[in-house]
Amino acid sequence: MKSKLNKENIHKNINRNETFINQKLGLDVSFDVGFRKQIIRDKEIQLYYVTGLTDTAYIIEIIKALNLINEEENQERDLYDLVYNQLVHQQVEVIHTMDEVVDQLLSGLVILFVDGSDTAFCIDVRQYPGRAPQEPDTEKVIRGSRDGYTENIIENTALTRRRIRDERLRNELIQVGERSKTDICISYLEDIADPVLIEKVKKELDEISIDGLSMADKTIEEYIVKQGMNPYPLVRYTERPDVAAAHLFEGHVLIMVDTSPSMIILPTTFFHHVQHAEEYREAPSVGTFVRWIRFLGIIASIFLLPFWLVLVQEPELLPSNLKFIGPNEVGNIPIIVQILLADIGIEFLRMAAIHTPTPLSTAMGLIAAILIGEIAIEVGLFSSEVILYVAVSAIGTFATPSYELSVANKMIRILLILVTFFFGLEGFLIGSTLFIILISGLKSLDTPYLWPWIPFNANALTQILLRISVPLSKTRPSIVKPKNNRRQSE
Amino acid sequence: MSNKKNKSNYNPALRSLVTGFFGGLFWSSISYFGHLFHFTSVSPSTFILRLWYDYAWIEKWKGEILSILIISLLSSLVGLFYFFLLKKFIGVLVPLVFGCILWAVIFSSFSYLFPTLIHWSSLSSDTIVSTICLFLLYGLFIGYSINYDYAIHQEQSN
Numbered sequence: 001m002k003s004k005l006n007k008e009n010i011h012k013n014i015n016r017n018e019t020f021i022n023q024k025l026g027l028d029v030s031f032d033v034g035f036r037k038q039i040i041r042d043k044e045i046q047l048y049y050v051t052g053l054t055d056t057a058y059i060i061e062i063i064k065a066l067n068l069i070n071e072e073e074n075q076e077r078d079l080y081d082l083v084y085n086q087l088v089h090q091q092v093e094v095i096h097t098m099d100e101v102v103d104q105l106l107s108g109l110v111i112l113f114v115d116g117s118d119t120a121f122c123i124d125v126r127q128y129p130g131r132a133p134q135e136p137d138t139e140k141v142i143r144g145s146r147d148g149y150t151e152n153i154i155e156n157t158a159l160t161r162r163r164i165r166d167e168r169l170r171n172e173l174i175q176v177g178e179r180s181k182t183d184i185c186i187s188y189l190e191d192i193a194d195p196v197l198i199e200k201v202k203k204e205l206d207e208i209s210i211d212g213l214s215m216a217d218k219t220i221e222e223y224i225v226k227q228g229m230n231p232y233p234l235v236r237y238t239e240r241p242d243v244a245a246a247h248l249f250e251g252h253v254l255i256m257v258d259t260s261p262s263m264i265i266l267p268t269t270f271f272h273h274v275q276h277a278e279e280y281r282e283a284p285s286v287g288t289f290v291r292w293i294r295f296l297g298i299i300a301s302i303f304l305l306p307f308w309l310v311l312v313q314e315p316e317l318l319p320s321n322l323k324f325i326g327p328n329e330v331g332n333i334p335i336i337v338q339i340l341l342a343d344i345g346i347e348f349l350r351m352a353a354i355h356t357p358t359p360l361s362t363a364m365g366l367i368a369a370i371l372i373g374e375i376a377i378e379v380g381l382f383s384s385e386v387i388l389y390v391a392v393s394a395i396g397t398f399a400t401p402s403y404e405l406s407v408a409n410k411m412i413r414i415l416l417i418l419v420t421f422f423f424g425l426e427g428f429l430i431g432s433t434l435f436i437i438l439i440s441g442l443k444s445l446d447t448p449y450l451w452p453w454i455p456f457n458a459n460a461l462t463q464i465l466l467r468i469s470v471p472l473s474k475t476r477p478s479i480v481k482p483k484n485n486r487r488q489s490e
Numbered sequence: 491m492s493n494k495k496n497k498s499n500y501n502p503a504l505r506s507l508v509t510g511f512f513g514g515l516f517w518s519s520i521s522y523f524g525h526l527f528h529f530t531s532v533s534p535s536t537f538i539l540r541l542w543y544d545y546a547w548i549e550k551w552k553g554e555i556l557s558i559l560i561i562s563l564l565s566s567l568v569g570l571f572y573f574f575l576l577k578k579f580i581g582v583l584v585p586l587v588f589g590c591i592l593w594a595v596i597f598s599s600f601s602y603l604f605p606t607l608i609h610w611s612s613l614s615s616d617t618i619v620s621t622i623c624l625f626l627l628y629g630l631f632i633g634y635s636i637n638y639d640y641a642i643h644q645e646q647s648n
Binding site: 311316317318319425426429430432433436437440441448451454455456457458478 | 508509512513526527528529581582586615616619620623626627630631634635636637638639642
């Protein structure tokens with residue numbers, strides 16, 4: 001972005017501007033850059049626009065208004081001033097360099113040159129192709145607002161602004177990408193969010209020097225947090241404006257990237273990924289209940305299968321009243337192979353379901369359930385207990401609110417199954433301990449990943465274990481290091 | 491203006507007591523769970539009630555829960571001890587070493603003090619592995635919490 005900026009100024013002679021733009025943008029080659037000449041009071045004016053990004057109705061309106069100048073009786077006034085006066089639009093800016101001209105033109109603004117003037121007008125008549133706000137598929141709630149972020153950053157800031165009319169909400173715009181010039185917006189509440197974090201994020205964003213961000217938010221995430229080989233998600237994404245607003249009020253920083261409906265919430269811990277908007281739409285006790293069930297599901301998705309495998313391999317560990325656990329008959333295939341096959345089978349299904357169009361996926365589900373589940377047991381490939389436990393832990397995976405977290409958990413589960421198979425109980429114990437030690441050592445932007453469990457913070461952990469009703473949660477979470485940590489007056 | 495309001499009003503030493511208490515509560519409960527599944531032959535009561543008493547109910551869950559509570563109280567003292575000695579070492583390494591040393595101290599020296607306790611060398615390898623893992627996590631919990639709290643406290647008071 002900061003490379004060879006062309007600081008060439010706009011020329012007074014309109015023909016030189018024309019040749020410049022012609023060379024730069026290849027007007028005769030690219031078909032999507034439009035161009036219109038008009039003669040007004042014997043002087044030439046030129047209009048440039050990108051066809052797909054502008055609203056035709058507005059451009060017609062502007063040209064109409066400009067033509068009215070010809071009928072103006074006062075022939076004394078300067079044409080430039082007359083044109084400025086006649087531009088019937090609220091967002092008109094005067095620009096001075098050719099570089100600005102090119103930038104603004106390509107982001108969808110109309111550029112207007114007047115012969116004999118060394119400045120140009122740019123008029124914001126942008127109309128980007130896009131969809132209307134819809135409820136995001138991944139974060140559905142039963143009651144509550146159904147709008148979701150879209151691919152348009154302007155609409156996205158508007159959706160946030162609808163919820164936070166605070167004059168201290170800041171939406172800072174930064175452009176990243178030498179070629180893509182993608183807009184990135186950092187949103188935060190100025191009197192709450194941690195200035196150190198904001199500085200840090202801005203610095204990281206400034207240092208990015210890349211062609212383009214075609215994977216928008218994900219690319220930005222990879223620059224901001226250093227992921228390495230760790231599968232655990234270090235930032236939280238949301239597509240819901242209400243979730244984003246809740247986090248802004250708590251003092252989090254939000255990063256929006258144009259062309260993506262997913263907002264990045266910083267800083268994030270593990271426990272941000274196990275909460276869901278739904279819990280806040282229900283009575284606190286119900287929310288707590290739902291959350292505990294969800295926690296059970298998540299724990300089951302990691303530990304249930306390896307734990308069961310320990311008990312299968314060493315049945316003498318079972319307490320006497322649980323002796324029925326474990327397969328009754330020795331199958332034809334070792335249990336470990338069955339578990340891995342079944343787990344991989346579910347993974348097949350999940351991947352297939354992503355690509356399969358909806359009408360076909362019903363058929364796919366039937367085939368999967370009947371052919372694989374039922375028949376595999378009848379043929380003697382799988383024992384039914386394996387299917388049961390694999391299914392429970394798969395459902396636990398699906399009950400995880402964050403998709404990224406569920407996939408990471410799945411990988412850890414498979415690793416734990418393997419160490420359990422090779423080293424038995426001790427493998428399971430050492431593997432699990434190592435897992436907890438490693439993820440508690442993770443840091444996402446100086447935030448300990450397992451906070452508030454390790455390091456322990458009683459207040460914050462209560463907020464996570466119990467869904468506290470809003471009137472009772474008076475302070476902001478300390479992990480965001482808020483400048484002002486009360487969210488309600490006493 | 492809000493900076494004054496925000497100055498941490500808690501006492502980190504007091505907080506280390508709380509951390510110690512919950513650390514003891516959580517990890518000794520986990521050890522009881524492990525004991526139920528015979529992962530370890532020692533249970534919370536091994537180190538508390540069964541050192542002196544030999545009633546049948548101690549083996550049952552009532553004795554274990556009582557022992558867990560006593561361990562939690564003792565553990566808050568461990569928290570305080572950690573706070574006064576080791577709070578300055580940030581990160582997870584020192585807490586892990588602390589957990590290891592705590593395990594060694596408890597499992598080697600206790601059997602000299604209390605003849606009813608079996609010496610660690612005669613415990614099964616499963617028990618040794620699971621108790622070491624438990625103490626590592628316990629050390630991590632106590633130590634990392636206390637040194638993190640302390641670091642944040644320092645940052646805020648400056």
